[in-house]
Amino acid sequence: MTSTTPSMAPAAAATAPASQPARLMIDAPARAFHWLFALSFAGAWITAESERWRGLHVTLGYAFGGLLLFRLVYGLVGPRQARLASLWHRVSGFGDWLRNARAGRIDPPRAVTLGMGAAMLLLISVAAPLVLSGYVGYVDWLGMEDAMEEVHEFFANSAMALVAAHLALIALLSMLRRRNLATPMWTGRAPGAGPDLVKANRAWLAVLMLAAYAGFVGWQTVQSDPGVTPATQGERRGGHHADD
Ligand code: HEM
Ligand code: HEM
Incomplete structure (x- = not known):
């Protein structure tokens, strides 16, 4: 436990040809959170106006809330990169910036x-x-x-x-x-030599999140009235639909 990984010798990284070295910056659960959060938001937004899609709207809203809870917990117990303190730290320079701006810089x-x-x-x-x-x-x-x-x-x-x-x-x-700053949120990696900033990718946790998300949304959809299924003929379905 005490030894560091010999394969990550800094000298090796420094002398490596500049053929796209990339460091892991965002682990898989943080990325899964981001894209599921964005997806839920977009879905809830699209379904917000219609009574017919209310069931799906609420389901995506709950999923959005569940993801928020995950993010808060992960922000407390997760790796340093995902810590809420790190996020806070990113805006902590605002006072300095304002002081410099007042001084004309x-x-x-x-x-x-x-x-x-x-x-x-x-x-x-x-x-x-x-x-x-x-x-x-x-x-x-x-x-x-x-x-x-x-x-x-x-x-x-x-x-x-x-x-x-x-x-x-x-x-x-x-x-x-x-450079495209959106890419690391997808690949987890950003260009740059040196050791990974996040030690473990924790892909298993991301898979668990995806399964829980798909399970929850699928289960809720099956439970709801036919109008909230993603079938495009929703509007045309003659059968009952519970909410007006
Ligand atoms: C547990 C979570 C959520 C529940 C239970 C919920 C429920 C509802 C309900 C019942 C309405 C219709 C009544 C009203 O206007 O207040 C509504 C409307 C709306 N919701 Fe949500 N929602 C949730 C999350 C979200 C999220 C995450 C978004 C983000 C996009 C969102 C966006 C909207 C918008 C924009 C409307 C207004 C639609 C209109 O113009 O009539 N909701 N929501
Ligand atoms: C195509 C659309 C989007 C792209 C390309 C994108 C990209 C990114 C990137 C690159 C970051 C990391 C930025 C950094 O650390 O400097 C980020 C963070 C974040 N994004 Fe997005 N985003 C998108 C949509 C959304 C949407 C729709 C939401 C919310 C409803 C959202 C919420 C967030 C949040 C909360 C963070 C902070 C992540 C964290 O600390 O866990 N993003 N996004």
Whole structure:
């Protein structure tokens, strides 16, 4: 346990030809979280307007909430890279940036980096009230259905604005740094020599997450009325459908 892996000698990495060295930066569960979170959000957004798709909307909303819980737990017990403290650390330079800006030393690329951290942090923060307001309205807790409608929509729109900012800032920073910053969220790796920043990929946990997600959404869909199945003829299905 005490010995380090001899195969990762730094000298080897330093002398290796510059043929695309890449370091593991984001482990599989963090990536699975991201894409399932994004997928749930997009799905919930698309199905939000229609009564017919309400079942699927709520299912994806719960999945979104479940993923948020996972992220919070993983942010406390997961690897350093996934720690919530690391995410917080990314916006902690804001005070310095502001002080420099006041002194006339404006650093636009740093502002983009800080904005990106802020958008991600705010997205995670807005997700909880978004899910809670949806739930409270849905079960009509304390007769708050009508009040929650407005609140829920407000948080959904705020989250959408943050997603737009998230994507715009990634595109902008990719242009400034002349490399595609979205790729590491897919492959887990970013160009650069040296040891991996995340020690273990934990693919098994990502597989577990995917299975749980597919199981939950599939099970909920089967339980719901036919109108919420992904069948495109939903609108045309004559049979009963429970909610108006
Ligand atoms: C447990 C989670 C969720 C539940 C139970 C839920 C439930 C509901 C319900 C019952 C409505 C219709 C009444 C209303 O407008 O408040 C609704 C609308 C809406 N939901 Fe959700 N939701 C959830 C999560 C989400 C998420 C994650 C999003 C993010 C995209 C979202 C976006 C919306 C939007 C934009 C509307 C307004 C649609 C309109 O204009 O009528 N919801 N939701
Ligand atoms: C095609 C669409 C998207 C792309 C290419 C993308 C890409 C990325 C990338 C590259 C990062 C890491 C940025 C960094 O660490 O500097 C990231 C983080 C993040 N993204 Fe996205 N994203 C997309 C859509 C979304 C959507 C729709 C949501 C939420 C509804 C979302 C929520 C987040 C969150 C919460 C983080 C922080 C991740 C964490 O710390 O676990 N993303 N995204």
